[in-house]
Amino acid sequence: MKCVDDFRLRFGNREYVPIMIGGMGVDISTADLSLEAARLGGIGHISDAMLPTVSDRRYDTKYVRDKLKQYKYNVANADKSEVQFDLGLIAEATDTHVRRTMERKRGDGLIFINCMEKLTMNSPKETLRARLRAALDAGIDGITLAAGLHLGSFALIEDHPRFRDAKLGIIVSSLRALQLFLKKSSRTGRLPDFVVVEGPLAGGHLGFGMDWAEYDLATITAEIQAWLKAEQLDIPLIAAGGVFTGSDAVSFLENGAAAVQVATRFTVTQECGLPADVQQHYFAASEEEIEVNTISPTGYPMRMLKSSPAIGAGIRPNCEAYGYLLDSSGNCAYINAYNRELALHPDAKRLKVMDKTCLCTHMRNFDCWTCGHYTYRLKDTTRRNPDGSYQILSAEHVFHDYQFSKDNKVALPEEAAA
Numbered sequence: 001m002k003c004v005d006d007f008r009l010r011f012g013n014r015e016y017v018p019i020m021i022g023g024m025g026v027d028i029s030t031a032d033l034s035l036e037a038a039r040l041g042g043i044g045h046i047s048d049a050m051l052p053t054v055s056d057r058r059y060d061t062k063y064v065r066d067k068l069k070q071y072k073y074n075v076a077n078a079d080k081s082e083v084q085f086d087l088g089l090i091a092e093a094t095d096t097h098v099r100r101t102m103e104r105k106r107g108d109g110l111i112f113i114n115c116m117e118k119l120t121m122n123s124p125k126e127t128l129r130a131r132l133r134a135a136l137d138a139g140i141d142g143i144t145l146a147a148g149l150h151l152g153s154f155a156l157i158e159d160h161p162r163f164r165d166a167k168l169g170i171i172v173s174s175l176r177a178l179q180l181f182l183k184k185s186s187r188t189g190r191l192p193d194f195v196v197v198e199g200p201l202a203g204g205h206l207g208f209g210m211d212w213a214e215y216d217l218a219t220i221t222a223e224i225q226a227w228l229k230a231e232q233l234d235i236p237l238i239a240a241g242g243v244f245t246g247s248d249a250v251s252f253l254e255n256g257a258a259a260v261q262v263a264t265r266f267t268v269t270q271e272c273g274l275p276a277d278v279q280q281h282y283f284a285a286s287e288e289e290i291e292v293n294t295i296s297p298t299g300y301p302m303r304m305l306k307s308s309p310a311i312g313a314g315i316r317p318n319c320e321a322y323g324y325l326l327d328s329s330g331n332c333a334y335i336n337a338y339n340r341e342l343a344l345h346p347d348a349k350r351l352k353v354m355d356k357t358c359l360c361t362h363m364r365n366f367d368c369w370t371c372g373h374y375t376y377r378l379k380d381t382t383r384r385n386p387d388g389s390y391q392i393l394s395a396e397h398v399f400h401d402y403q404f405s406k407d408n409k410v411a412l413p414e415e416a417a418a
């Protein structure tokens with residue numbers, strides 16, 4: 001039986017271990033995690049979600065404080081259209097994170113940035129352009145365009161000197177989404193360098209409706225592959241969502257995928273951004289504790305642990321400090337849900353908002369515990385500590401398990417020293 005290491009992902013004349021660690025916002029796929037993937041010869045992702053906030057935490061900047069100060073007068077106002085990002089500061093925050101990550105890169109792999117296009121930031125096109133261009137300026141190896149697929153994204157950077165040298169890819173969950181993107185971007189004369197096909201078992205936002213369970217990754221991948229062949233388009237396909245073991249990966253690679261994108265197994269590694277106590281919740285989760293719900297204001301279903309503190313929390317919208325999900329008119333579905341509850345319960349000490357959540361605040365605070373479908377199997381990938389907690393893994397251990405394991409086996413870590 002083969003293992004993942006028997007395959008290679010090829011970009012031009014360069015070869016990589018065909019394991020890509022997917023982007024996980026907000027700073028769940030950290031620079032450290034991406035650097036490990038690159039060091040081990042694969043591909044890692046940092047995330048561009050809420051980078052000013054991430055920069056404050058990591059690099060001691062004060063973007064959030066300053067923005068809140070600027071717009072404090074608007075906090076109680078339901079109309080958020082005035083709350084705009086400064087494009088120069090967005091570019092600066094992106095530049096800092098990307099540059100500092102790339103400076104530390106070692107090994108033969110690559111580091112990409114996952115660009116969450118659903119972060120419309122009250123000015124979708126302009127803020128996306130600033131983020132994409134700053135990442136290219138700062139030397140990122142590649143960009144993966146995710147959730148919200150802005151069909152005109154390539155056009156936003158087509159005049160950038162690195163437009164043809166950086167690796168550019170997209171995430172799709174259907175052949176139709178891919179066809180639309182290719183049609184719209186054909187004018188730029190550039191195909192994506194890779195296409196991540198993300199099935200319904202992935203973590204984060206899903207590119208499906210609440211009927212996600214009716215779809216399956218292998219079928220969608222085969223459909224896209226057949227279409228690309230018929231069109232004589234040679235674009236590497238990267239299968240994502242529910243690839244839990246090396247053997248799962250091998251089955252996609254044997255069926256023509258160029259690589260796999262994985263994430264959930266890395267949520268319980270030392271290099272991942274999730275706090276250690278949250279990682280214990282991921283380990284301990286049972287299958288019944290994982291749900292796909294519609295509380296994300298983006299309108300996309302999202303998978304998460306039912307015990308996420310974000311569910312039901314009725315905090316005041318934090319758009320003056322954050323505001324990443326504001327659409328071009330300054331609206332967010334959470335603002336409407338919050339104001340509705342406030343009107344119904346004007347004297348309540350603590351509001352409960354069940355249908356939507358303030359995703360910016362809760363992702364920022366690691367209180368929205370988004371995860372892949374197979375999170376309930378994480379407990380089988382480690383050992384228990386004497387106090388009953390689960391042993392946190394190293395990213396290298398998980399990466400090598402994907403790379404070398406066979407027969408559906410999962411290697412356990414070395415026993416922790418007593």
Ligand SMILES: Cc1cc2nc3c(=O)[nH]c(=O)nc-3n(C[C@H](O)[C@H](O)[C@H](O)COP(=O)(O)O)c2cc1C
Binds near residue numbers: 021147171202243264
């Ligand atoms: C905690 C978590 C956060 C995620 N955040 C993002 C994100 O910000 N952008 C994105 O495109 N995908 C996101 N994903 C999806 C992953 O990048 C990946 O494609 C998918 O989860 C792979 O499936 P697996 O988790 O079953 O391995 C996230 C996944 C997880 C587990």
